[in-house]
Amino acid sequence: MRVLGIETTCDETAAAVVSERLGGGGGDILSNEVLSQIAQHAAYGGVVPEIAARAHIDVLDRLIVRALANANVELKDIDAIAAAAGPGLVGGVLVGLTAAKGLALASGKPFIAVNHLEAHALTARLIDPLDFPYLALLISGGHTQLVAVRGVGDYHRLGSTVDDAAGEAFDKVAKMMGLPYPGGPHIETLAQDGDPHRFEFPRPMLGREGADFSLSGLKTAVRQEIIKLGEPTEQDKKDLAASFQAAIVDVIVDRVRAGVRLFSETAGRPSGLVIGGGVGANGAIRRALTRLCAERGLRFVSPPANLCADNGAMIAWAGLERLKRGFTSDLGFAPRPRWPLDAIASETHHGKA
Numbered sequence: 001m002r003v004l005g006i007e008t009t010c011d012e013t014a015a016a017v018v019s020e021r022l023g024g025g026g027g028d029i030l031s032n033e034v035l036s037q038i039a040q041h042a043a044y045g046g047v048v049p050e051i052a053a054r055a056h057i058d059v060l061d062r063l064i065v066r067a068l069a070n071a072n073v074e075l076k077d078i079d080a081i082a083a084a085a086g087p088g089l090v091g092g093v094l095v096g097l098t099a100a101k102g103l104a105l106a107s108g109k110p111f112i113a114v115n116h117l118e119a120h121a122l123t124a125r126l127i128d129p130l131d132f133p134y135l136a137l138l139i140s141g142g143h144t145q146l147v148a149v150r151g152v153g154d155y156h157r158l159g160s161t162v163d164d165a166a167g168e169a170f171d172k173v174a175k176m177m178g179l180p181y182p183g184g185p186h187i188e189t190l191a192q193d194g195d196p197h198r199f200e201f202p203r204p205m206l207g208r209e210g211a212d213f214s215l216s217g218l219k220t221a222v223r224q225e226i227i228k229l230g231e232p233t234e235q236d237k238k239d240l241a242a243s244f245q246a247a248i249v250d251v252i253v254d255r256v257r258a259g260v261r262l263f264s265e266t267a268g269r270p271s272g273l274v275i276g277g278g279v280g281a282n283g284a285i286r287r288a289l290t291r292l293c294a295e296r297g298l299r300f301v302s303p304p305a306n307l308c309a310d311n312g313a314m315i316a317w318a319g320l321e322r323l324k325r326g327f328t329s330d331l332g333f334a335p336r337p338r339w340p341l342d343a344i345a346s347e348t349h350h351g352k353a
Helices: 038-044 049-070 090-107 116-127 166-176 183-191 216-229 234-267 283-296 312-324 343-347
Strands: 002-007 012-020 027-036 080-086 111-115 134-139 144-151 154-160 272-276 299-301
Touching (some): 012 049, 012 312, 027 049, 027 312, 038 049, 049 090, 080 116, 111 116, 111 312, 116 272, 144 234, 166 183, 166 216, 183 283, 234 283, 272 283, 283 299
Parallel strands (some): 002 080, 080 111
Antiparallel strands (some): 002 012, 012 027, 144 154
C-alpha cells in the first residue's frame, strides 16, 4: 500500500510517497521532497500568507513529479492521495488540497483530507511500531498541546497553550535579540555557550492543576531583561538564550508530567510519549524528555528532526493509516484554517471523514 502525501499548510512545500512496511510495524519513506520558504519570509520576521501561497503554487507540481520519480513509481501505482486540509494558512492549504483533488479525480484514486496535527501525532508510528494509546506532545510555531492518542481518528486533548505557542515564543524572543527568522535554531545554538542560571526567568503554570501551558509571561520577562541591559553584548545574548531555553524546558517537562498523570486517570498507562512539531527538534527539550521517560519507565519516541518539521511523509503516513481503516474524504472537502484535533473523532463515521 503506497500513499502520496502533500503538505502546504505554512512555509514548507512538500510531497512524499510512503509505503506500509512488509511484515507490519511502521512504514518506509520512498521519497520525501521538501522546499522551505524561509529565505522568502526572513526579511519580514515571520510568514507572510500571500507570499507563502504563491510560492506553493510555483513549486508544488514539480515537487510532486520529483517525489513520484524518486520513489520509482507512477501515479497509477499509488493507492491514495492525501493532503493536509488544515489547520494552517488557508491560501496554502487550498493549493495543496486542490492539487490532491485534481490528482485523485484524474487517476480515480481515493482522496484523503489529513489534519496536520494528526499527521504530527501519528509520525512516531511511521518510524516505530508504537501501540495505541500513547501521549503526544505537539509543539510548533502555532501549536503547543498534549494529546492522548487513543487510535487513528480518536484523540483527547489533555492540555494546550492559553496564549503563545512554544515556537512562537522562540521566534519572538529571537527577534527581540536581533536574531534571524526562524528563531528556534539560533536560540538553541547561542544557548550552548550561555549560562542558564544567570537570568531568573519565570516558569509559568509550573505545578498547576491540569496540563495547560502559558508562555507569554516568560516572553515578556525576557523583553524586560533586554531593556535593562540596554545594548546586550554577545555573552549577554548567549546567557539570555540559555536562561530562556532552560525556562521553556522546565515548563515543558512539568506540563508533560501533569499530562502523564491525566492520561493515566482517563486512558490508563500510555505505551509511550511521542513528540511532534518543529520545536520537537530542539536538543535540550529532547534530552529533558528522555530523562523524564527514563524516570517514569516510558518509551520516548522522537522522530528525526526532518520528520518533526512539516513534511510530506507525515501527511502520506497519516493518509495510509486512515486508508487502512477505510477513512476517505469527499472531493468537496473544504480547507479548514482552524481544525481542532479532538474534532476528528466526532467527524469520522461510516468509513468517511
